[in-house]
Amino acid sequence: MPTTLVGATVEGKPTFITIAHVGIMDLGSVSLGMNKIHYTNAGIKENGTFSVNIPSIEMVKETDYCGLVSAKNVDKGELFEVFYGELKTAPMIAECPINMECRLIQTVDFPRHDIFVGEIVETYCDESCLSDGVVDFSKVQPILFVMNDKSYWKLGERLARAWHVGKGLRKS
Amino acid sequence: MPTTLVGATVEGKPTFITIAHVGIMDLGSVSLGMNKIHYTNAGIKENGTFSVNIPSIEMVKETDYCGLVSAKNVDKGELFEVFYGELKTAPMIAECPINMECRLIQTVDFPRHDIFVGEIVETYCDESCLSDGVVDFSKVQPILFVMNDKSYWKLGERLARAWHVGKGLRKS
Numbered sequence: 216m217p218t219t220l221v222g223a224t225v226e227g228k229p230t231f232i233t234i235a236h237v238g239i240m241d242l243g244s245v246s247l248g249m250n251k252i253h254y255t256n257a258g259i260k261e262n263g264t265f266s267v268n269i270p271s272i273e274m275v276k277e278t279d280y281c282g283l284v285s286a287k288n289v290d291k292g293e294l295f296e297v298f299y300g301e302l303k304t305a306p307m308i309a310e311c312p313i314n315m316e317c318r319l320i321q322t323v324d325f326p327r328h329d330i331f332v333g334e335i336v337e338t339y340c341d342e343s344c345l346s347d348g349v350v351d352f353s354k355v356q357p358i359l360f361v362m363n364d365k366s367y368w369k370l371g372e373r374l375a376r377a378w379h380v381g382k383g384l385r386k387s
Numbered sequence: 388m389p390t391t392l393v394g395a396t397v398e399g400k401p402t403f404i405t406i407a408h409v410g411i412m413d414l415g416s417v418s419l420g421m422n423k424i425h426y427t428n429a430g431i432k433e434n435g436t437f438s439v440n441i442p443s444i445e446m447v448k449e450t451d452y453c454g455l456v457s458a459k460n461v462d463k464g465e466l467f468e469v470f471y472g473e474l475k476t477a478p479m480i481a482e483c484p485i486n487m488e489c490r491l492i493q494t495v496d497f498p499r500h501d502i503f504v505g506e507i508v509e510t511y512c513d514e515s516c517l518s519d520g521v522v523d524f525s526k527v528q529p530i531l532f533v534m535n536d537k538s539y540w541k542l543g544e545r546l547a548r549a550w551h552v553g554k555g556l557r558k559s
Contacts, residue, residue: 216388216411238410239388240420241500242534248412272546279553323495323504328413332495350535358546359531362414363522365549371541374444374530378537381451 218358218367220281221247222266222297222306225258229292229306233282235360237267240332245317247331254286256329262304263319265333268311271356275367277310278358300337307339312355314339390530390539392453393419394438394469394478397430401464401478405454407532409439412504417489419503426458428501434476435491437505440483443528447539449482450530472509479511484527486511 218235232255236248245267249256259265270278281291296309300316307314317333324330344354352370359368390407404427408420417439421428431437442450453463468481472488479486489505496502516526524542531540 236411236413238412238418238420239408240410240418240495240502241408241422241497244497246410246412246418248410250413275547276553276556279547279549279551280556281553283550283553284557321495323412323493325413325416330412352533352535352540359542360549361524363524364545365551367546367549367552368524369543369546370531371543373536374539374541375447375451376538377451377532378455379451380539381448381453381455384448384452385456 216360217269218278218360220268220270220278220308220311221249221255222268222308223255223258223264224262224304224306225254225286228290229297230255230258230286231268231281231291231295231306231308232286233278235362244320244332244334245315247333248325249329249331251327251329256331258304259319259331260322260329264302264305265317265319265331266305266307267315267317267333268308269313269355269357270308270311272358272367272369273356274310275358279367300339302336312341312344313350388532389441390450390532392440392442392450392480392483393421393427394440394480395427395430395436396434396476396478397426397458400462401469402427402430402458403440403453403463403467403478403480404458405450407534416492416504416506417487419505420497420500421503422500428503430476431491431503432494432501436474436477437489437491437503438477438479439487439489439505440480441485441527441529442480442483444530444539444541445528446482447530451539472511474508484513484516485522
């Protein structure tokens, strides 16, 4: 799964938490599976907003760090250049090539996790990560997460076109 | 996101649909964002079961094909060697290195999508894809999906250890 930095405002200040248990719901909505122990959850519930920031591999240390320490003890807003968009309580990270600001539309309650479902209000992408006006993930260089071996991985090469490479299997 | 083949029983027969809009809820549950037009949705609702199969890059044509054609017209069960586990209505694909059989625990209703949330009842992995008893994704060779450019991508190299590489940023 892609590793993300989720931003929220807690007690009036921006904070970020590393989350790779993400999901896509429909084309305009994402989900976050967030353990209830996280400090950030309260801010998402209070404001009904959050951001999803996609760091590149150059940011792997900062990304990991945000999952190692709690914002109860450390001011994680100081780590990054923070900006805001339409939603005034969804802090985003300028150093991340992709940012999405989201409005909370539903919370699915799990025993130990809050599943926050958010509608994407706006998406931002560094121009340097576009090719022909479309996000180019070979330029974004996202950090992929594998829980089994507790490791971050790089994205590899483009393999094939979707809705295309399988056409040859169609029976006449 | 990882590209998966979702299996279900519809009208008494196994069928499969290509889904990359997946998510992780908590450590034991996954979600599927499935457009309501898909034939497979009815089987998931009727039986309360489904499977999530992770194909490897060698299966990219078959994987794409399952997203190109509807099971209304084509018997997709014939494409693969199908097996069953504990749940008798969650068909799994022997050729896929990883299979999960899931019990539907919740459906989140979106305007054009059913978000099926399933509890994983059992996971299967080809022994050839294990290293020291743990799933090794460099052996699984999953097919990653990028919607922006409608393409499948390979997984790249291992980058760093999670909950570790950022430790150096901790202040004393």
